Amino acid sequence: MSATLQSAPPQAAPPTVGGSWLDTLFRLALTLAIVVAYFGFREPVSSWLLAQWVALSGVPTQLATMNVWVVASVIATLVGLWFHVLKREKRFHAPILATSILLIGDAGFSILETHYSPLLAQLTGGYVVRYTPTFVAILTTVTAEMLIGRFYFGKWPHLASAYVSGISAGILIKSQDLWPFVLCGLISITSKYVFRIGDRHIWNPTNLGVTLMLFLAPQHVASLSVEAGNEIWAVLVIWFMGGLILSQLKLFHISLAFIATFIPLALFRAWWTGNSWLTEIAPITSPMFQLYIFFMITDPKTITKARWSQILVAVLVAVMETVYRLGFRDVHSLYHALFTVGPIANLIAIGHLWFTTREKKPAVVPALA
Numbered sequence: 001m002s003a004t005l006q007s008a009p010p011q012a013a014p015p016t017v018g019g020s021w022l023d024t025l026f027r028l029a030l031t032l033a034i035v036v037a038y039f040g041f042r043e044p045v046s047s048w049l050l051a052q053w054v055a056l057s058g059v060p061t062q063l064a065t066m067n068v069w070v071v072a073s074v075i076a077t078l079v080g081l082w083f084h085v086l087k088r089e090k091r092f093h094a095p096i097l098a099t100s101i102l103l104i105g106d107a108g109f110s111i112l113e114t115h116y117s118p119l120l121a122q123l124t125g126g127y128v129v130r131y132t133p134t135f136v137a138i139l140t141t142v143t144a145e146m147l148i149g150r151f152y153f154g155k156w157p158h159l160a161s162a163y164v165s166g167i168s169a170g171i172l173i174k175s176q177d178l179w180p181f182v183l184c185g186l187i188s189i190t191s192k193y194v195f196r197i198g199d200r201h202i203w204n205p206t207n208l209g210v211t212l213m214l215f216l217a218p219q220h221v222a223s224l225s226v227e228a229g230n231e232i233w234a235v236l237v238i239w240f241m242g243g244l245i246l247s248q249l250k251l252f253h254i255s256l257a258f259i260a261t262f263i264p265l266a267l268f269r270a271w272w273t274g275n276s277w278l279t280e281i282a283p284i285t286s287p288m289f290q291l292y293i294f295f296m297i298t299d300p301k302t303i304t305k306a307r308w309s310q311i312l313v314a315v316l317v318a319v320m321e322t323v324y325r326l327g328f329r330d331v332h333s334l335y336h337a338l339f340t341v342g343p344i345a346n347l348i349a350i351g352h353l354w355f356t357t358r359e360k361k362p363a364v365v366p367a368l369a
Contacts, residue, residue, distance in 0.1 A: 027081055034081075038074045046070050067107035068233045075100050091160045093245045097294060098167040100241055102134070105287035108234030111171055111224060115178065133181040134170025140185035141166035152193050161205075161301075162189060168206040168291050173213060174222040184209040184221075192301075197350050201301045202343045211335045223332060224288045235285045242294040254303065255293040257311040259284065261318035272326060293332055302342055304349040313345045 046066040052195050055320035079086065079096065086092055105111045114130040121129040138343060141162040147154040149157030169184045188209035213221045266280035273280075283289050297303075297317060319339045324333035 042070055064108050065233055071103045071107045072237050093278045095160050097241055097245050098164045101238055101290055102167050104234045106237055111287050120331045133178055137170035137181040137185045138166030140182050141189050141192050144186055144189040148193055155172045164263055165206050172210050172224050184213045187212055202301045202346055204299050207296050207338050211339045214332055236292050251298045254298045254310050257314040258293055258318050261315045265322045317341045
């Protein structure tokens with residue numbers, strides 16, 4: 001027994017709390033340095049890469065292509081840096097995908113708006129004079145989620161969903177004013193706590209927020225269009241990441257069902273309207289469409305439980321989108337299709353679950369006197 005104990009390999013000591021804190025602080029500092037370097041040097045780095053590529057290959061390309069490769073490299077580096085955290089915490093996967101759509105979409109399609117701020121120019125001595133309201137939308141949704149969630153549940157909520165809602169609202173809303181971004185974020189987060197039954201939301205929060213803003217203030221608010229870009233690498237990178245993450249979450253079949261229905265219907269719309277079939281199919285390459293299929297129609301809190309019903313709802317949303325587009329010449333048909341079909345499907349599913357649970361309850365037998 002003693003010989004066995006002596007020959008056994010020594011057990012590794014558990015990591016100390018101090019060591020884990022130091023490791024986290026180091027990764028945070030390195031992350032901050034990478035992000036600052038990206039925003040500070042992305043333009044000269046992309047221009048240098050473009051010049052080197054043309055010199056070596058002789059093949060002309062667009063600066064947007066190099067922008068996409070630079071930001072994709074930064075994202076891959078940060079994912080590798082935090083891989084041990086991301087592997088065990090899947091709730092961070094959706095924020096990573098949303099951030100990737102934001103950064104890659106801006107690199108390839110320039111989707112981010114910027115507003116001039118005299119106050120910001122004064123505070124920075126004229127060094128920074130513009131800001132993007134998307135960051136204001138993110139700050140709004142995260143703050144609202146913290147305060148309302150704490151009041152509603154009595155504990156601090158996880159902020160991944162609010163972060164995704166803020167990015168989506170910031171990308172999809174287009175306005176020269178700041179208040180539509182703030183109001184859209186507030187509507188989106190508040191709806192999660194007002195329009196709900198149990199732990200389920202009736203509407204997708206961002207879809208509801210954007211739809212109401214387009215309806216209530218059309219003179220002040222527009223939306224990111226479904227026009228396609230010509231930067232194919234941006235689309236491929238986003239689709240690869242989106243497919244990988246949704247496959248791990250077992251939700252990719254919803255996106256595939258929608259696309260499998262959207263493409264034939266796009267061909268039908270081309271025949272009906274006389275437009276080119278490429279024109280009707282092209283929206284699948286737009287950042288708005290990617291946000292739609294990777295977040296709005298796959299939101300875990302607003303989809304039905306059964307796999308077959310999830311596929312059916314995705315098909316019905318695609319069909320309703322064509323009905324709105326052809327029957328009403330609706331330029332916001334994607335939003336309105338989910339706004340209509342989603343709540344009906346949720347209410348049917350909730351009602352079916354309620355009746356099923358009620359039928360399974362055993363009958364109460366009165367006790368004998």
